[in-house]
Amino acid sequence: MAAGMDLFPLGIATGAAHCNRREERAELSRNIAGGTHTWLWGHRRTGKTSLIEQVLQDLARSEIAAATVDLLVAHDAEDLEGRLRTAVEGVGARIAPQGKQAGQRLAEAFRALSPEFSVGAMGLKIRLNPPGPPTRGITEMLLGLDRAAGMVGRRVVLVLDEFQQLSHLSPRTAPRSLEGAIRHAVERSANVAYVFSGSQRHLLAGMFEDEERPLYRLCRKITLDRIGEADYRAFIQHASETRWRQPVADDVIARLLKLTERHPYYVNALCARLWGGELPPEIESVEAHWSRIVDEDGRVAAGRLQRLPASQRAMLKAIAQSEDGVEHPGSHQFVSSLRLPASTANHARAALEHEDLIHRRGDGRWTLVDPVLSSYLRRSY
Numbered sequence: 001m002a003a004g005m006d007l008f009p010l011g012i013a014t015g016a017a018h019c020n021r022r023e024e025r026a027e028l029s030r031n032i033a034g035g036t037h038t039w040l041w042g043h044r045r046t047g048k049t050s051l052i053e054q055v056l057q058d059l060a061r062s063e064i065a066a067a068t069v070d071l072l073v074a075h076d077a078e079d080l081e082g083r084l085r086t087a088v089e090g091v092g093a094r095i096a097p098q099g100k101q102a103g104q105r106l107a108e109a110f111r112a113l114s115p116e117f118s119v120g121a122m123g124l125k126i127r128l129n130p131p132g133p134p135t136r137g138i139t140e141m142l143l144g145l146d147r148a149a150g151m152v153g154r155r156v157v158l159v160l161d162e163f164q165q166l167s168h169l170s171p172r173t174a175p176r177s178l179e180g181a182i183r184h185a186v187e188r189s190a191n192v193a194y195v196f197s198g199s200q201r202h203l204l205a206g207m208f209e210d211e212e213r214p215l216y217r218l219c220r221k222i223t224l225d226r227i228g229e230a231d232y233r234a235f236i237q238h239a240s241e242t243r244w245r246q247p248v249a250d251d252v253i254a255r256l257l258k259l260t261e262r263h264p265y266y267v268n269a270l271c272a273r274l275w276g277g278e279l280p281p282e283i284e285s286v287e288a289h290w291s292r293i294v295d296e297d298g299r300v301a302a303g304r305l306q307r308l309p310a311s312q313r314a315m316l317k318a319i320a321q322s323e324d325g326v327e328h329p330g331s332h333q334f335v336s337s338l339r340l341p342a343s344t345a346n347h348a349r350a351a352l353e354h355e356d357l358i359h360r361r362g363d364g365r366w367t368l369v370d371p372v373l374s375s376y377l378r379r380s381y
C-alpha cells in the first residue's frame with residue numbers, strides 16, 4: 001500500500017504526487033513573484049491546498065518567504081487574530097537579516113505592536129502585542145509585516161486558506177469588519193502578496209466579486225477545474241511503470257477516470273487501493289474497489305440530501321442516473337420525467353448549483369460534483 005499512498009496521497013499532493021496544473025502553477029507563481037494578490041477558487045478537494053503548497057515549494061529557492069493560515073480551524077475573530085499573529089511573528093523572524101541590528105529594524109516596522117525580541121536555539125524570535133480589538137490588531141500586524149518586508153528588501157506571500165470561513169466566525173465582530181480590516185492592509189500592501197483560497201463559491205464570490213464588499217477588485221481570480229484526461233493518463237501510466245514496470249491497459253484507465261470523474265481526491269483514493277495489488281489493475285478490480293469506496297462514503301454523502309427539498313432531490317437523482325451527465329436539465333423532456341413544473345425544476349437546478357452539488361463540466365454536460373454520490377444514487381434507484 002505504501003507505494004500507492006506515496007503516489008496517490010489522500011492529503012496534500014506535491015512533488016512526484018502532483019499531476020499537471022502547469023498553467024495554474026505558473027500563474028500563481030507569477031502572481032506571487034509580481035506582488036499580485038490572488039483568489040483561488042475550486043470545489044472541495046479539487047487540489048487548492050496542493051497547488052498552493054506546490055507553488056510555495058517551487059518558490060522555496062527564491063527569496064520569497066511564505067506563511068499560511070488555515071481559517072478552517074479558527075472559530076472566532078480573536079482566534080483568527082492569534083493565528084495570524086503566529087504566522088506574522090514566524091515569517092517576520094525568517095526575513096530578519098542576520099546580526100545585532102535585526103531587532104532594531106524590525107522593531108521600527110512593528111512599532112505599533114510593541115514587539116519583543118529574543119534569540120534562542122532556533123534563531124530570532126519575535127513576540128507581537130497587538131493593541132485593542134482583533135480587527136485593529138489584524139490590520140496593524142499585516143501593515144507591520146509589509147513594512148518589515150520593505151525595510152529588509154524581501155517579498156512575502158501570505159496564504160489565507162479556506163477564506164470563506166471569515167463569514168462563519170462567531171459574530172462578536174461583524175465578519176464584514178474583519179474583511180474590512182484585511183482589505184485595509186491588502187490595499188496598502190507593497191511587499192506582501194496575498195493568496196485567498198476556498199471552496200464555497202457563493203460566499204467567496206460575494207466577498208470578491210461584489211462591488212459593495214471591501215475585497216472587491218483587489219485580487220486576480222484563478223479557478224481550479226478538474227485535471228485533464230490526457231494529463232491523468234500520462235500520470236497514471238508513469239505511476240504504473242514505477243510500481244510494476246509495466247503499463248495499465250488503456251480501457252482500465254478510461255474506466256477509472258470515468259467512475260471518479262477525475263475528481264482528484266477519488267482518483268487518489270481508488271488508485272491508492274489499486275496500487276496495493278501485485279499486478280496492474282484490470283477493469284474488474286477497478287469496479288470492485290470503487291464499489292467499496294461507494295459503500296464506505298456514499299451514505300455519508302447521501303445524508304446531505306435529507307435536508308434538501310423534494311424537488312432538488314428529484315433533480316439531483318435524475319442527473320445522477322446518467323453516467324455521461326445531462327446536457328439540458330431544463331429541457332421539456334427531462335423536466336417532465338421529473339413530474340415537476342418547469343419553473344420549479346429550474347429553481348431546483350439553480351439551487352443545486354448554488355450549493356455546489358452539481359456543476360457544468362467542460363464539455364457542457366451537467367453532473368454531480370461528487371462522483372461517489374453519483375454512483376451511490378445510480379445504484380440505489
Ligand SMILES: Nc1ncnc2c1ncn2[C@@H]1O[C@H](COP(=O)(O)OP(=O)(O)OP(=O)(O)O)[C@@H](O)[C@H]1O
Pocket residue numbers: 008009010011012013017018019020021042043044045046047048049050051199264265268
Ligand atoms: N495536482 C494534483 N495531482 C494529484 N493529486 C492531487 C492534485 N491536487 C490534489 N490532489 C489530491 O486531491 C485531494 C484533495 O487535495 P487538496 O487537499 O489539495 O484539495 P483542496 O481543494 O485544498 O481540498 P479542501 O477543499 O478539502 O481544502 C488529495 O487527495 C490530493 O492528494
Ligand SMILES: [Mg+2]
Pocket residue numbers: 048049050161
Ligand atoms: Mg484545502
